[in-house]
Amino acid sequence: MTADLDDLAGSVLAEVRRQAGPDAQATVRAEQAALALTRFADSAIHQNVADERVTVHLQLTVDGGRTATAATTRSRPGALADLVAATLAAARLRPRDPDWPGLGTPAPPTSAGSFDPATAAASPAERAAGVAAFVEAAGGLSTAGFVQTASLTTVLADTAGRHLGGATTSAIGDGIARLTGSDGVARAMSGRLADLDCAALGARAGAKARAGVDAVPVDPGVYAVVLEPAAVTDLVAGLVSGQFNGKAVVDGTSGLRLGEQQFDPAIDLVDDPLAGVGLPFDTEGTPAGRTELVRDGVPVGLTTDRRVAAALGRTSSGHGSDVGSTWGPVAGDPALSAGDGGTVDELVAGLDRGLLVSDLWYTRAVDPKRSVWTGLTRNGVWLVENGQVMAPVSTLRFTQSYLEALAPGAVTVGSVVDPQPTRLMGPMGYNRVAVPALRLAGWNVTGNAAG
């Protein structure tokens, strides 16, 4: 397929040169994407989908700053000439952008990506087998969730001479088990379907659901918490999208203090697409590599694309994306390093009084600068006293600064990293976030099921 995509990208570039002349600057991306997702509810598969497409993306600049972008799923020869003609017409009509950062200098990709042929070729029967294993392992509880496999192959070529190819795959198992008002969750994400143990996920979700029956409310207030990896994922997603995002720094909405001891020294955060499920280059052709964001609790890095990097006097970190102009350049494969806090049980054992939280839900930024988010707990909360789980607690609302939750002295980092799926606008629908559990000194609970 890569050869077909090479030809496609090459013919679009040739068409650009023919129609727009040698001074036009263009980046072409030819992508082949396939996504298959098997969904279940009430322990039955109720939605089961697969789609495949080739998309051509074109960014075309004339007069050193009149830029238009276009994308089409029509990739036959006549359609490509039309694509270039329409994009060229749009570019010529729009005003010149004084901040157009230009195309970068070609650099070799850091790898070919992390493509697993078996995952790309996974059948509906294999996904259904994953679902069946989850349902079976939940031991008779009602279950719901999904198994997804996806693949993405991309060729990027530009008028500066870049010609890159890469491919990646991903697989997700994600589900809940339900028992009389109590839900328990288990999730996993990898580049390879073979890495998923859906039976283990179903067993874990079932055990959590059984432990959550007859939940009672607790009063609002500040609680010490142990956040399980699913909940920590939301914290990391909030920080990488709102704080380490270079556009947020340019806009003044990030509250990050680079170079200062803003976080607990136990916090080390990187973005590492080569260890995750990302492509080896971004949509601007910048090689993707490991970006250090927090070292020993000190913010040391930002994610940037070419425009944001230029505004900050930096070089691009390789985080360009199709939605970057709106949402900014965001880490796609964030990873929080393991600490010395041990397992979730060991973190709980160190809690005098507080809450064990499985998952967070519907979190929205209330105050971007302080990274204050409000949201709810989901899929289980438990009251902990003297290091022991005492009782399940019903859904709680929190309103909490994620920056301040990780302040110096407030954090114990668990020892087991558990990669979770979350949505950071990655090209395959989900991003992989590798996180351990955390114990935090304070979490502001602002409401319960009673309001």
Add this chain to the structure above:
Amino acid sequence: MMSTAKEIAPFGAVPAAVDGAAFDAATAAVQAALAAGARYADARVVDRRHESMTARDGDVRTLDQTASVGLGVRALVGSSWGFAALGDPAGDADARRTGARATAIAQASAAVPGPPMELVAVPAVQGGWSSECLEDPFAVPLAEKAGLLTGVTATMRAAGVAVAEALYQAWDTRTAFVSSSGARIGQHVREVGAGMHCLTMGDGETQRRSYPAFRGQYGTRGFELVREIDLPGHADRIAAECQELLTAPQCPSGDTTLILGGEQMSLQIHESVGHAIELDRILGWEAAFAGTSWLDLSQLGSLRFGSELMNITIDPTIPGALGSFGFDDEGTPAAARDAVRDGIWVGVLAGRDSAAVAGLPYAGSVRADGWARLPMVRMTNVGLEPGPHTLEEMVAATDDGVLMEHNRSWSIDDRRLNFQFGCEIGWEIKDGERGRMLKNPSYTGIGPRFWQSLDMLGGAAPGEWRAWGTPNCGKGQPGQTGHTGHGAAPARFSGVRVGVRG
């Protein structure tokens, strides 16, 4: 009491904009799905064009045009569904392969089957529908659109804000739908929207003001919508308000009388009513992701959702509203029905399969985000009918309260009960008069308790009620973005907790 259809929208012939070859591909796919063993199949060939432009601080920042063309096929084997989609099918063979693949996926689904299920019947319509479009947005010169957006952002910047952004978007969607029950339906829908916002930076804080809503107002209309909202006429005002917010006092914390503006009301309806009445959520089909609903089907027709002033309709026939269509994406003709009447819950958003499982006789609210996604239960236009009061009367009748407008943040639990919303701007209400501006207004509550405290509802003054459009409703796995409409007017609620802070 049961929700009954009030009015079925008139439909006509297949619009000329829908290509005849699209019906050929859809028909071939349906035939192949049946030949492979499906007992029902339907197929959509969707050709969707999208254009968006953004400006920032006086310059055009992005101009993006996309064309997404493809085929999506649904096949039913026993009680199990399969869905397969292919971008830009090259001909009959591609269409047939995709139809057969949908059936093969349905057969795999049958490895973990649900209970037996028959689809709710729909008429096998052969016809079509087009939305009204007075001025084709794609025919408006790009230079004119750019001039509008750069002009308002330059105005806001000149007024002293830190960041000024504006955007415009348009969609042109042509759908050919064919089902094995004999339906053959063409639709041509054009949608457009625009908006602007600005940011100011204070000491450790950011304030935002937007117009007419953050990320814009949208409808199934032409460029006339953009002209009517008159962005240039509001740029100076929102820039001034955004600066004033920096020195405004904080919204106080406590229980008080709350008046919400129409734009915030549209989101309140969307989140706490629209999602709660989705039948797939009520049945548990979204339990692992979007969530469930606090509503229990055994109480349909008797449950008190809100006060007597609360009348919510499900109405895809409202001309120009963003959630309007002639047919949903499984071929059910558009019809208006009640969701809440005089405060009692009476209707749901349903599809042919979910209605059958629930024992309800109607579908009509199933929609897909393009050719590559499975049709699922979605909002159409879910909105309040206008009330008997005006905003002016509500303020005059309030001794002590807060007025809030323009959504800034939203969050609600997975049963759609406990919500917390932040707004861009608030005003103190004292002794029947609007007083000083308040920053960081927020409020929180529990859905039915909140709606039962609705004691005044606007819409009596001209222009107070309008159909707001939400172009970014996320649901489904793989993710789908829905376009929904919400009729809303200012409203007053008593005893609401405001000023929640972290």
